[in-house]
Ligand SMILES: *[C@@H]1O[C@H](CO)[C@@H](O)[C@H](O)[C@H]1NC(C)=O
Ligand SMILES: *[C@@H]1O[C@H](CO)[C@@H](O)[C@H](O)[C@H]1NC(C)=O
Ligand SMILES: *[C@@H]1O[C@H](CO)[C@@H](O)[C@H](O)[C@H]1NC(C)=O
Ligand SMILES: *[C@@H]1O[C@H](CO)[C@@H](O)[C@H](O)[C@H]1NC(C)=O
């Protein structure tokens with residue numbers, strides 16, 4: 070189902086768009102009255118100027134994104150609801166730099182997990198650092214990232230979450246941009262990770278004209294299968310009641326051994342495994358039965374089996390069909406590894422409220438055979454149209470650039486998911502030799518889910534933080550070689566494609582403490598290869614194809 074024309078801005082529904090928009094600019098407070106004349110089903114709740122230096126907070130923030138946002142530049146804030154049906158509405162906000170500051174660019178930032186809330190913290194960097202007009206949506210509901218109860222009895226709200234909130238936010242916000250500045254944006258960018266990566270890919274698949282450049286990290290695009298994997302790996306494979314259950318102490322033990330066996334395979338002993346697939350850990354020496362075992366820190370046979378199953382791909386119990394990739398070697402030893410026996414909410418909640426269609430809050434439970442059946446239903450019904458796995462993105466790639474990235478130690482969404490989608494696209498488009506003119510996947514060794522881990526995960530991607538908050542994800546050097554947002558801008562606007570993105574590891578993961586080391590992140594399937602010299606310097610590595 071596509072939004073009806075009644076849900077599109079009045080001007081865009083007809084041919085009168087240009088005439089409908091005044092060529093003169095509106096003041097921020099004018100937008101109260103101007104916007105509803107341009108856009109249908111709109112309920113404005115704020116149109117207000119803020120002074121530079123504002124520490125921004127608002128009751129319109131939800132528990133998903135409650136943080137105050139310090140260090141704002143001067144901006145105009147526009148916030149409204151779009152009524153998407155009788156039973157659903159979408160909240161969105163647009164932050165607009167002053168006309169003097171505006172770069173002419175427009176961006177939309179994504180959300181995480183099941184999050185329902187305008188992502189105010191992530192709007193900061195596009196506004197302040199890149200002088201973009203920037204928008205964000207609550208995805209159609211108010212709730213935290215781990216809470217899927219929004220879907221209860223809400224078919225329209227499910228569609229908002231699946232695609233409609235982001236698309237309408239994009240279209241409506243562009244109209245606000247045009248009304249405020251008296252001219253349209255030059256280029257539009259998507260910036261998101263995790264669910265935000267999924268949202269970006271969905272846009273390239275369904276609404277290829279919405280964006281010129283899409284940055285999509287650690288994308289949760291295969292929503293039906295990812296949720297199955299989240300549930301199964303926690304509740305079935307690493308069941309808390311089984312003798313094979315692994316807790317964080319066990320993962321520490323396993324991780325220590327894996328790093329001992331595999332860290333130096335890439336020529337540098339630095340706590341980073343550059344090629345986790347080449348790492349083939351042997352856990353036998355951790356067995357309580359092995360000679361010389363440490364009886365206070367050893368694993369039973371079932372626990373060893375559990376770990377190998379977590380690393381292995383998920384195949385259906387009944388048919389053996391591939392469902393989802395397993396986790397990468399090395400992810401288990403890092404903070405943020407999610408397989409603790411308690412599945413992250415979006416997994417079970419998806420099956421309870423969107424596949425089984427339960428009408429009251431309950432707790433989901435299924436065995437492996439039942440999961441096979443539910444996956445089939447999920448694939449057939451694609452609740453809320455949330456899957457973002459259409460591999461034919463040729464319409465987008467004709468004019469746009471798609472920059473994706475993933476941590477090779479992602480502990481929440483197995484890394485292979487991003488590689489799987491890349492390969493699906495290649496196959497669907499017939500393995501074009503020039504695919505990397507418009508679509509590139511960067512793999513990032515030692516990085517967890519979207520950020521974090523022992524790797525060089527600060528590269529100016531989505532989700533950057535103020536220096537006063539530690540500067541997380543901010544690039545060490547503000548140029549297109551080190552900064553992913555500048556890289557996508559150069560790619561879109563100058564045709565200069567990024568061959569590598571140099572990330573930084575900050576001392577104590579705090580930018581104020583300085584840089585510990587820098588590393589290039591390479592275009593898949595290339596990998597950063599040590600060629601000699603200072604291991605802390607990016608120039609000691611080259612991007613090469615590894616056999
Ligand atoms: C911003 O406001 C929040 C609470 O609203 C406060 O905790 C924080 O310290 C403030 N930050 C600055 C830089 O003033
Ligand atoms: C979101 O829901 C919380 C309750 O969980 C409520 O306190 C808050 O006011 C709501 N916020 C918005 C913006 O609707
Ligand atoms: C929902 O809105 C449509 C018009 O869009 C109207 O025809 C219908 O009666 C409404 N249904 C309810 C239950 O209000
Ligand atoms: C573990 O066992 C307890 C007690 O029998 C039960 O209540 C719980 O649901 C079980 N947990 C899982 C994940 O199977």
Ligand SMILES: *[C@@H]1O[C@H](CO)[C@@H](O)[C@H](O)[C@H]1NC(C)=O
Pocket residue numbers: 316317318319
């Ligand atoms: C993990 O389990 C072991 C063995 O039961 C126990 O000694 C250890 O304290 C547990 N660790 C955690 C973090 O619960």
Ligand SMILES: *[C@@H]1O[C@H](CO)[C@@H](O)[C@H](O)[C@H]1NC(C)=O
Pocket residue numbers: 363364365366
């Ligand atoms: C056995 O493991 C315990 C707990 O990890 C550790 O404190 C102890 O040093 C180990 N013993 C040997 C001989 O390695």
Ligand SMILES: *[C@@H]1O[C@H](CO)[C@@H](O)[C@H](O)[C@H]1NC(C)=O
Pocket residue numbers: 423424425426446450
């Ligand atoms: C849940 O609802 C959807 C949409 O109405 C339907 O297609 C699907 O078959 C239902 N699932 C079950 C298990 O009945």
Ligand SMILES: *[C@@H]1O[C@H](CO)[C@@H](O)[C@H](O)[C@H]1NC(C)=O
Pocket residue numbers: 435436437438439
């Ligand atoms: C798995 O669950 C289904 C549905 O609840 C049930 O019919 C079946 O007997 C269960 N299989 C096993 C092996 O427990």
Ligand SMILES: *[C@@H]1O[C@H](CO)[C@@H](O)[C@H](O)[C@H]1NC(C)=O
Pocket residue numbers: 461462463464497498
């Ligand atoms: C991909 O989509 C485009 C535009 O919808 C269509 O023209 C083309 O035939 C499709 N390509 C493949 C391989 O399906």
Ligand SMILES: *[C@@H]1O[C@H](CO)[C@@H](O)[C@H](O)[C@H]1NC(C)=O
Pocket residue numbers: 502503505567568592593595
């Ligand atoms: C892009 O693809 C071409 C052909 O497949 C390959 O030769 C080239 O090395 C790739 N560029 C990068 C940066 O990976």
Ligand SMILES: *[C@@H]1O[C@H](CO)[C@@H](O)[C@H](O)[C@H]1NC(C)=O
Pocket residue numbers: 576577579581582
């Ligand atoms: C890093 O900086 C923070 C705050 O500036 C400080 O609290 C912390 O101790 C520093 N960590 C290291 C490892 O230097």
Ligand SMILES: [Ca+2]
Pocket residue numbers: 331332333334335336337338339340341342343
């Ligand atoms: Ca290494």
